[in-house]
Amino acid sequence: MSTSVDRVLIVGGGLSGVSAAIALQREGIDVELVEREPVWGALGTGITLMGPAMRALKQLGVLEQCLAEGSGCSEMSLFNAEGELLHTLEIHGLLGLEWPAVGGMMRPTLHRILADTAVTQGVSVRTATSVSSLEQHPDRVDVELSDGSTESYDLVLGADGLRSQIRQLVFGIDAPQPRPLGQAVWRALLDRPASVTGEFQFYGPGLKTGFTPLGPDKMYEFLVQPVADDVLPPPEERPARMRELLSVFGGVVAEVRETITRPEQVDVRKLYWLLMPAPWYRGRVLLIGDAAHATTPQLAMGGAIALEDGIVLGELLASGGELEAVLEQFMERRYERCRMVVENSVQLSEWEKNAAEHEEDAGRLQSESFAALAAPI
């Protein structure tokens, strides 16, 4: 495959796609991004930004703005189900003491900041557009887009998420499918009481809940339901169901529980995971983000590794060389790290189903994972 990558198509405008768009465009590569949704945005409540995500956002040049519009902290408090404080741990960040160790913000806000940065840098974006077909050639990929146009690119990135169409188009029947875990995660957007001073986690009988501050007045509460209901309740029944699941907790969890009343406050989804075997490319098409490695939220790292994919690819493309060699180096830098996040998250999720028996194992695996993820990318 010839050397130069001047023009890249990114399919999907989530965290991995927009990170790649910023990282490639700033290296002088001409980036086009197509997003299936008519309005380019992000749904959902809040996102927790662990150390690697904070580092990635700094590398993308948006961390200060994210913290100004979100929240940051450097300690985590652990409580029992009654709401009694067990420990307060100092969290060591990856950026030095002048930065908070972890962050939290509304997903739509994070998306807006990243999207504005990409567009300001010159990334061209087409919404309500996807790919109809791809034809690989030694020196290019010809792509027919759903708006009827046909374009040629040096490289195509499938950044189109867990149920990636590009994965299906390029890897066909060899492509693994998302696998369910039998768990669900509930998240509710709440007013933040003054007593919630940082990341709070509460351990109940077989259930874990916690708060992530999103700003001075807002936070989100997550609840991991170890064995999901067969059918998730319709939106109008979700506040009552979440309150019912939370009824085993006392203290501040019980206080805020009563404010979970509106369907639009509550998001619930079953958890799936997927790990593509290496390599994640065929010819000139590479999968990044959840399309290649979708993880569950036990380590809160899916967004971090999605952002990192774009940054690493930008660095490698900037350093030149044959495209095939660049893609091989990309796999060397990304596969093991992402495999570890996905497999350790799945293991933690399995242990959550029998939490009492695996408390120590889970603590050890979490610490080992965070230590490994602190390494440079």
Ligand SMILES: Cc1cc2nc3c(=O)[nH]c(=O)nc-3n(C[C@H](O)[C@H](O)[C@H](O)COP(=O)(O)OP(=O)(O)OC[C@H]3O[C@@H](n4cnc5c(N)ncnc54)[C@H](O)[C@@H]3O)c2cc1C
């Ligand atoms: C319940 C839950 C909680 C989580 N919490 C956290 C957390 O706190 N912290 C964290 O770091 N991570 C978290 N994650 C993981 C994180 O959200 C994902 O890993 C991350 O968003 C993946 O980004 P992505 O860009 O690869 O995929 P996506 O975010 O899925 O983006 C894919 C984009 O592609 C578009 N698209 C799809 N198909 C097409 C197509 N055919 N053509 C064009 N466009 C297309 C979609 O509309 C979308 O915009 C969580 C995940 C879950 C499920």
